[in-house]
Amino acid sequence: MTLKVENLRTYFFTRAGVAKAVDGVSFEVGRGEILGLVGESGSGKSITGFSVLGLVDPPGRVAGGRILFHGEDLVGRSQGEMRTLRGKKIAMIFQDPMMTLNPVLSIETQMVETVRAHDRVSKAEARARAVEALGLVGIPSPDERLAAYPHQFSGGMRQRVAIAIALLHRPELIIADEPTTALDVTIQSQILAVIQGLSRDFGMSLIWISHDLGVVAGLAHRIAVMYAGRIVETGETDTVLDSPVHPYTIGLMRSVPANLERGEPLTPIPGMAPPPLGRSAGCPFRLRCFAATAACEIEPEEATADGHRWRCFHPQIARAA
Amino acid sequence: MTALTHRFQESQSFWARSLRGILGSPKATIALAICLILIATAIFGPALVPQNPYDLAAIDFFDARLPPMSNSMSGTTYWLGTDGQGRDMFSAMVYGLRTSMGVGLFSGVIALAVGTALGLTAAYYGGRIDTLIMRLVDLMLGFPTILVALMLLALLGQGVWKVVLALVIVQWAQFARAVRAAALIERGKEYVEAAASLGLSKPRILFGHMLPNCLPPIIVIGTLQVANAISAEATLSFLGIGLPITEPSLGLLIANGYQTLLSGQYWISVYPGLLLLALVFSINIVGDRLREVLNPRLSER
C-alpha cells in the first residue's frame, strides 16, 4: 500500500472557534492506483491533500490520525523531514495554472531548482532532465521553451509545465488538486490524457481531487466522496457510480445535468452544506437528506460490504439497481 | 478558510467597522485618544493657557530663556520654561498646535476633495481626460512633496494661504491616484454593469454605487496625508519659508530653539518637538490601523 490514511483530522484553530475541516478521514491508495476524491467546496478534499504533504497553513494543523506512506507515519514529522519527501516521493499539482508558477522566474530556473533540491547533480544534467520532463508532458520544442517565463504560456501549457515539474523525480504518488477545473473542456481532455498515460507508464499512484464526478469517473479506479470533512462513501468506481448507497452521493449524481438524459428532471439536494464552524453533532448531511430519521442525530459508523464502504444509517441499497 | 474568517470581520457599516477596528487595538485606541485630546486642546486651549504669547503686553523680555518650572518676574510659574523673547513655552505651544493642526487639516480636506473629484472624473470618463489627469498625477508624484513645496514657496513667498495652497498642490495627486484605482476596480465589477442594465442614471451609479465602495482608501490616505501635511508645514516653517513669524506654528517654535540648543537650553526646541511628534505619530498610528482594517491591500505611501 503506497499511502494509507487513518482517521485523519485537520482542524483550523481560529479566533471564532475550531473549524474541523477534515474530521476523521480514512482511505488508501495502492501502487499505480488512481483514487478520485470528490466533494463540493468546503468538504475538506483539498485540505486532505495538503495534510498528506504537511502543507496545511496555520491556524490549521493535523490534530489527529495517521498518514502512513509505505507504512511510515508522516504525522508529526518535522518540516525538514517532510521536505525530503515533497517533490521527491510525493508531488502535488495545484488548481490554478496561472498562479502555481512564479511569474518572475524562468521555467528553467523553476525546474532546475526542483531537481537540485533533492539530487546533487550538475546544472547541465538538471537541465537535461527538465527538457525530458517537458517532452513527456507534450510541450513542443522543450529545449527552447525552457528559457521562457510563465506568462508566455497558455493556461493548459502552464498546467503541463506544473505536471512536468511534479514528474522530475518520478514520484510514487502525485496529489492533483482540481488541476483541470480552471481549463476549457478541450484542454481538460488533453491534460487528462497526459496524466492517464503517465500514471500508466510509470506506475505512479494518483489522488485526483475534483468536484466533478464525471472527470473522476473517466480516470479513477476507486472513488471517495467527501462531505463536511468526512468520507461518506468509497469503493470501486463502478460500484460507487452504478450502485451508490449514500443519499449524498445519489443527490450529487442527480444534480449534474450532464449525467442525465435530456428532459430528465434535475433533483437538487435541498439547502446547503454546513459551514465548517457551525457543524452540529450527528450525521452532517441529515438536514439535507431525504432519508434522515431521528437515528441520524448520532454520527454513523462506517459500514462495509465487499470493499464498498459508507457512513450512513439508511444506505439506499435497494434503490441501487 | 480565509473566506470563512473574513466573513466574521466584515460588518455592515463602514464607519462602525473603522471604529471597531481602532478600538480592537490598544495601541490605536491610545493614539486615537491622544488625537482627540490634542484636537480639543487646539480648539479650547487658547482660552485656558496662562498667557497670550503674542500679546506683547503680556510678555516680559527679562523672563527670556527661563528653564522649566521657573517663576517669572511677576510670579507665575512657567512649567515648560520660556523662549528667547520671554514667552511662556506652554502657551506658545498651544497656539502653535492650533496653527499646525489647522493648516494640516485644512489642506488635507481640500486636497481630498480636489483629488477625489479628479480621480473619479478620470476613472469615469476614461480616454483623453483620464490620460491628461493621470499624466499630471504622475508628474506630481514623480517629485518629492517637500521639493515641490519648496519650489512653490520659493516662488510664492511666505504666508498661511500660500502654505495651504502649496500643500494642496503636493497632496491632491495621492488622492486622485488612489480614487481612480479604486474606481476602476469597482467599474469592472458586475454590480456596476447590473446597475447600468437596470437603467439607473450615470450620476447615480457613480456617486450612489461606486463612490461608497471607494471610500476606504480615501479615508486611509486622508488620515495619513493630514499627518504628512502637518509634518511638511513644520519643516517648511523650520526652513524659514513656510509660515511667517506672525503665525507661529510648532515648526517655527522649534526653529527658534535651534541656536540655543548647542548652549544647553534644550527646552525651547524639545517640548514643541515632542508635541509635534505626539500629534503626527498618533495620527499615523490611527491611519495605519485603518489601513489594516479597511484595506489590507492598499499600496504603501
Add this chain to the structure above:
Amino acid sequence: MTIFIIRRFSQSLFVVFLTSLLVFVGVYAIGNPVDILIPADASFAEREAAIRALGLDRSLVAQYGTFLVNALHGDFGRSFVFNQPAISLIFQRLPATLELAFVALAIALVLGIPLGLIAGLKPRSVTDETIMTGSILGFSLPNFWQGMMLIMIFSVWLGWLPSSGRGESGEIFGITTSLATWDGLAHLILPATNLALFQLSLVIRLTRTGVRETMPLDFIKFARAKGLSERRIISVHVMKNILIPIVTVVGMEFGSLIAFAVVTETIFAWPGIGKLLIDSITVLDRPVVVAYLLVVVTMFIFINLAVDIVYSMLDPRIRLSETQ
C-alpha cells in the same frame, strides 16, 4: 521594451520642458524679474543696463526662448552673492549631497530589507509589532527636529560625534569623499543617519507588505510542495518578487533623499546643494535657486527613467511583452 523606453524617454523630456516653463513663469511672470535677477543695491543706471542685457524689455515668449537657450548651455546667470555662474556653484556642491544621499540610501536598504523580512515572516508577533511601530515612529519624526535631537544627544551631551561640517575628505578611486578618512566618516554618521531614517521606515514597510502579499500565493506553496528549502523560497522566490516594487520605490526615493537633504544639510551645516538652496532663498540669490531647481528636476527625471528601465528589466512580464 524599446517602446517602453521610447515612451518614458519622451515623457521625461516633456517633463523637463514643462518644469522649465513653470520655473520661467514663476520667476519671470509672477515675481518681478528685475527684483529677482538684479541685486537690490544696484544703481538706476545699472538696473537699466541689466534690464536691456537680460532682454527684460522683450516679449515673454522671446524671453522664454532666450531662457531656454541659455539653460541648455547651462547658463542660469551669475550668483549675486558668490559672483560666479550659478551652475558651477551647484556642481561644486553636488558631490557632498550625492555622498550623503548614497550613504543614507545604503543604510536604509541594508537595515530595512532584513527588518522588513523579519516582520513580514512573523506577522502579528511581538517582533513584528515592535518593528512596525518603530517604522511608524520613523515616518512621524519631523526630520529637522530629529536632527536637532541627534546633535543634542551625540554632540552636546555625549560629545561623541561632531555636529556640523563635512570634515576631512580623502580620495578613493579618484573620487573625493568623506568616506576615506575617519574624521570625514565621523562627520558623516549623524547627517546620514538623520537622512536615512525616513527611507528606512519606508523600506521596512514595503518589504513587509511584499512578503505578506507574496507568502500566501500559490506559487510559494507549490515551491514548498516541490521540496525546496525555506531558505531558497525566501531568498529567491519571495525576494525576486518583492525586489521589483522595492527597486521602483527606492529609485524614486533617491530623489526624495536629495530633496530632503535640504533639511539635513541645513541642520548639520553640510556643504551640499541643499544648504546652498536655503542660503540662497534667504538672501534672495534667485539665479542659484533657479539653477538648483532645474538641475535637481533634470536629475530627478533621469533617475526615474533609469528606475523604469531597471524595473522593466527585472520584470519579465514587461521585458518580454513585445515578443509575445
Add this chain to the structure above:
Amino acid sequence: MTPLVEATSISRRFTRGLDYAERLARFLGADIEERVVHAVDGVSLTINPGEVVGLVGESGCGKSTLGRIMAGILPQSDGVMNWQGKDMSALPRAEAKAARLASQMIFQDPMSSLNPRKTIRDIIGEAPIAHGMVARRDAAEMVTALMQRVGLDPSYLNRYPHQFSGGQRQRIGIARALAVNPRFIICDESVSALDVSIQAQILNLFMELKQELGLTYLFISHDLGVVKHISDRVAIMYLGRIVESAPADAFFAAPNHPYTIALLSEVPTIKQRKRQFNPVKGEIPSPLHPPSGCHFHPRCPHAFDRCRIERPILREIAAGHVSACHLNEMPGKAASPAIPTTAIA
C-alpha cells in the same frame, strides 16, 4: 411569429490603438501593429418569445460579448439588433429604455455582481423605485414578494450581500433582474461558479420562472451538460463565430460540425468509466491572431486545403439545423463522430 430579439451580422471589435511611442517605433522599423480583437465576428442569432437558447463555447470565444450586445449593455461595432422586429438603434427614447429594461442579465460571479454596501432591500428595490414602477412606500412589500418568489427568506430584507452564501446571492441577483419586469433574461455563466448541488437548485428556479412569467432566455455557458438540460435550441461559438446551431433534440442526436463533435465527446460524464481520453489537438488560438479560413482548421482532424482559405458559411443541413463546415458540401464526407457521443446526447 416576430422574434423577440434578432441579431443580424453582429460584429464587435476591441481595438487598442498605437500611442505615439509605438508609432515612432514602427516608423523606426519595429514590427508592431494595432491590436484588434474580433470578439464577435459577423454573428446572427434569433431568439423567439418563450424560447431558451443555449450559447456554448470555450473561454475567449466571444459568447459573453455577444450576450452583452444582446442585453443592450454593450454596443455592437457592426450589424443590426432588432427588438420585437424593430431596429433598436432607431427606437424612440422611451421605447429604447423600455426595451433595455425588458432585457436583464444574470451574472457569473455571485460575489461581485451585488453592491457590497447596499442592503438586499436596496439592491432589489432601487431600480423599480427610480423608474417609478413602484412607490417608495410599497417597495418593501414588492421586494418581499420577489424574495419569496426566488426562494429567499424575506426576513433577510435588511441584510447585506456578504451575509449570504453563493447560491443565495445568485437568487438575489435574479430577484433584482425580475424587479423591472423583464421579458428576456441573459444568463452569463450564471451557475458555473456554484457547487453542483446548488447549481441544480438555481437551474430549477430558472425553469420555474420561465413557466410562470413566460420568460425568454439566452443561456450562455461553457458547460454542454447544463445547456443540454435547459435549452430548446443550441448555438456553438468558436473564436467569435457561430459554427453550428440547431434545435436541441436534433443537435444532440446528430451533431455536425467537427468542433461540436469534439466538444461533445469530451464532456466528462459518469457514464464513461476509465475511458481512453482522445482529445482534440492544439490550443485555442488567440482571438488576436485567428487562423485563416475556418477558424477551427488547425485543430480539425478533417481539414483540407479549402478550410485554410475560405471561411465556411452557415448552411442548413436539416430543418432549423445550420452548420459552418465545408465537408457538408462534399457528399458522403460530412464529419461523423469518431467516438459515439451517446455519453452526453
